[in-house]
Amino acid sequence: MTVLEVSRYRPGIDAEPVFQRYEVPDNDDWAVLDGLNYVKDSVDGTLSFRWSCRMGICGSCGMTVNGEPRLTCGTFLADYDGVVRVEPLHGFPVIRDLVVDIEPFLEKLSSVSPWLIRSGEDPASEFAQTPAQLEAYKQYSMCINCMLCYSACPVYVLDPDFLGPAAIALAQRYNLDSRDEGDRFDVLSTDEGVWGCTFVGECTSACPKHVDPAEAIQRYKLTAAVRSVLPWVRL
Amino acid sequence: MTTKAKRRTPEPYLWLLFSGGGVIAALVLPVLVLIFGVLAPLGIGDPAFPSWTRWILLIVVFLCLAHAAHRIRFTLAETLRLPHRLLAPVAYGLALAGTVVAVIALV
Ligand code: SF4
Ligand code: FES
Numbered sequence: 412m413t414v415l416e417v418s419r420y421r422p423g424i425d426a427e428p429v430f431q432r433y434e435v436p437d438n439d440d441w442a443v444l445d446g447l448n449y450v451k452d453s454v455d456g457t458l459s460f461r462w463s464c465r466m467g468i469c470g471s472c473g474m475t476v477n478g479e480p481r482l483t484c485g486t487f488l489a490d491y492d493g494v495v496r497v498e499p500l501h502g503f504p505v506i507r508d509l510v511v512d513i514e515p516f517l518e519k520l521s522s523v524s525p526w527l528i529r530s531g532e533d534p535a536s537e538f539a540q541t542p543a544q545l546e547a548y549k550q551y552s553m554c555i556n557c558m559l560c561y562s563a564c565p566v567y568v569l570d571p572d573f574l575g576p577a578a579i580a581l582a583q584r585y586n587l588d589s590r591d592e593g594d595r596f597d598v599l600s601t602d603e604g605v606w607g608c609t610f611v612g613e614c615t616s617a618c619p620k621h622v623d624p625a626e627a628i629q630r631y632k633l634t635a636a637v638r639s640v641l642p643w644v645r646l
Numbered sequence: 647m648t649t650k651a652k653r654r655t656p657e658p659y660l661w662l663l664f665s666g667g668g669v670i671a672a673l674v675l676p677v678l679v680l681i682f683g684v685l686a687p688l689g690i691g692d693p694a695f696p697s698w699t700r701w702i703l704l705i706v707v708f709l710c711l712a713h714a715a716h717r718i719r720f721t722l723a724e725t726l727r728l729p730h731r732l733l734a735p736v737a738y739g740l741a742l743a744g745t746v747v748a749v750i751a752l753v
Contacts, residue, residue: 606657639658
């Protein structure tokens with residue numbers, strides 16, 4: 412048996428989050444999410460958490476496992492000794508049990524205009540791209556919006572207004588796209604944008620998709636700094 | 647975007663000094679310490695440097711101090727939770743003071 416120590420918060424019942432222990436059977440191929448689903452199906456149906464794909468694609472199962480932000484569908488119980496502690500993602504307001512409020516995160520994502528911005532007439536044919544042009548932004552397009560990078564970022568945890576790793580990487584996904592004509596400088600080159608980042612690098616360590624948001628941010632710092640000094644230069 | 651987002655910020659300029667200082671420190675500081683801290687006092691090598699060396703040294707000192715000031719400012723802001731309004735003038739002020747000392751010593 413493995414013991415899961417799960418953070419519970421039931422509005423109207425708990426004044427603040429409390430831990431509750433559940434025993435789950437040992438199964439070599441069980442992820443933390445399987446343990447939680449076992450609890451929900453067989454032990455305590457009131458436990459609330461988000462999940463969908465169970466294969467690291469939807470980004471909805473992010474939680475704090477033994478203090479670290481993890482996708483619970485890709486984190487295996489067999490890799491832990493002793494009690495496994497499961498908490499909601501740190502840095503976000505808790506709605507109930509392991510469910511956090513993602514609304515502020517979604518607002519951040521949309522604030523960077525995450526779409527191809529074009530001026531002029533509608534295209535008569537598709538915009539072809541070379542493999543090199545695709546490669547320029549592909550890594551940043553792999554983000555699954557799991558928010559692990561925010562939970563890992565000490566700057567974000569201190570200042571919830573910080574635009575944060577995934578939103579800046581998403582902005583770079585479009586900035587570096589040869590089809591895009593947009594300008595996101597006014598959103599990104601601010602104290603709450605790239606200049607809030609102190610390059611701790613935890614976002615990149617936490618990212619399950621190898622997006623490397625820390626690199627995206629440092630790269631835009633250089634772009635923004637050069638443009639601040641030489642306004643006519645576009646890197 | 648909001649007016650808050652459009653506010654002008656000095657950070658790009660401070661960051662350029664910080665990153666320039668970081669590059670310079672990584673590239674030339676070990677060599678300078680070796681030349682001026684070890685070889686010259688031991689009498690190894692030619693102590694007759696061309697006069698423009700001092701100007702290069704001043705730039706190196708200024709950038710390295712600016713780099714250190716930036717790092718100390720953010721470290722204190724995040725560990726002690728002190729406001730940047732207070733820390734920035736002190737940190738960059740000390741870097742400028744150090745540069746003035748270097749000017750007096752070298753020129
Ligand atoms: S950048 Fe990585 S850690 Fe951050 S939301 Fe995207 S996939 Fe998750
Ligand atoms: S359940 Fe979809 S990423 Fe884990």
